[in-house]
Amino acid sequence: MLRILCSIVAALSLMGHASAATLIAAGDSWTSGYGGNRLVDALAAEGDHLSHVQLNSSGATAGDYIDRGMLDVAINTDAYAVALLLGTNDIARADNIPTTWWNNYTSAMTTILDSLSDRQVLLMTVAPIIEPHVDAGNTPLVEGQMNPWIRQQAAIRSNVILFDMHDELISQPDWQSWMGFDGIHLWGDGAAGYHWLAAEVATRIDGILPPGDANGDGSVDNNDFGPLAFNLDPDVGGKTHAQGDLDGDGKIGNSDFGIMAFNFTRAPASAAVPEPASLALLGLGGLALLRRRR
Ligand SMILES: [Ca+2]
Numbered sequence: 106m107l108r109i110l111c112s113i114v115a116a117l118s119l120m121g122h123a124s125a126a127t128l129i130a131a132g133d134s135w136t137s138g139y140g141g142n143r144l145v146d147a148l149a150a151e152g153d154h155l156s157h158v159q160l161n162s163s164g165a166t167a168g169d170y171i172d173r174g175m176l177d178v179a180i181n182t183d184a185y186a187v188a189l190l191l192g193t194n195d196i197a198r199a200d201n202i203p204t205t206w207w208n209n210y211t212s213a214m215t216t217i218l219d220s221l222s223d224r225q226v227l228l229m230t231v232a233p234i235i236e237p238h239v240d241a242g243n244t245p246l247v248e249g250q251m252n253p254w255i256r257q258q259a260a261i262r263s264n265v266i267l268f269d270m271h272d273e274l275i276s277q278p279d280w281q282s283w284m285g286f287d288g289i290h291l292w293g294d295g296a297a298g299y300h301w302l303a304a305e306v307a308t309r310i311d312g313i314l315p316p317g318d319a320n321g322d323g324s325v326d327n328n329d330f331g332p333l334a335f336n337l338d339p340d341v342g343g344k345t346h347a348q349g350d351l352d353g354d355g356k357i358g359n360s361d362f363g364i365m366a367f368n369f370t371r372a373p374a375s376a377a378v379p380e381p382a383s384l385a386l387l388g389l390g391g392l393a394l395l396r397r398r399r
């Protein structure tokens with residue numbers, strides 16, 4: 106019975122288009138060339154639904170984001186939730202960021218944030234730079250102007266949630282071993298830093314999605330129930346949010362089913378009425394699960 110139900114729901118879920126959460130990496134090598142790509146790889150290992158829009162290649166300046174048309178990519182993403190890495194750490198080696206560069210940076214990033222005002226945004230501060238890679242006379246843990254500005258943007262925008270990655274990172278016991286030999290990237294110690302970052306980002310993105318939204322498209326429907334039904338097994342751990350572990354205990358059972366059933370067809374922007382056929386399927390799924398547990 107459960108197997109048949111899962112087949113039906115899996116077929117239904119293929120019929121819909123799901124817009125997953127998107128990571129937009131806007132910056133130099135840290136965010137695009139290394140941080141973005143490595144973070145996306147690590148997030149894939151975590152099982153989170155996250156596509157990747159890379160706004161820049163290594164070495165370009167902040168103003169290039171707009172000049173090269175990369176901003177259009179950010180604006181045109183149809184993702185419900187967006188994680189933004191606005192780093193560009195190389196410039197922060199200096200005590201004072203050059204005024205022209207800073208103006209370009211804040212202008213480009215403001216435009217990006219404005220364009221995402223109708224999405225849920227997870228905004229991250231940038232990682233520290235460690236000795237001896239900071240310029241002479243600078244402090245060992247450089248924050249410069251960038252992180253205060255990012256924190257302020259999160260504070261004044263109601264759709265933006267801050268992930269203070271800088272402060273969270275330096276509160277980890279082994280964080281310095283996670284830093285690469287260049288003092289910027291988190292590729293040290295088997296890329297442990299990127300894997301830590303991926304788990305943190307995945308958890309936070311899950312937290313800003315509507316309850317029950319397993320695939321991260323902003324609504325709770327058959328596209329979410331399909332994976333949950335397919336992976337349903339209260340005795341097997343290691344399951345991800347995208348697979349249907351909605352309460353975060355690592356397993357997929359009655360609690361997750363309840364969260365999905367309670368929020369089914371709820372979308373933040375509309376007052377959708379549950380489809381009778383879909384509710385009937387949910388009811389059967391719950392019945393099957395109850396029988397399985399006996
Ligand atoms: Ca969904």
Ligand SMILES: [Ca+2]
Pocket residue numbers: 349350351352353354355356357358360361
């Ligand atoms: Ca669970």
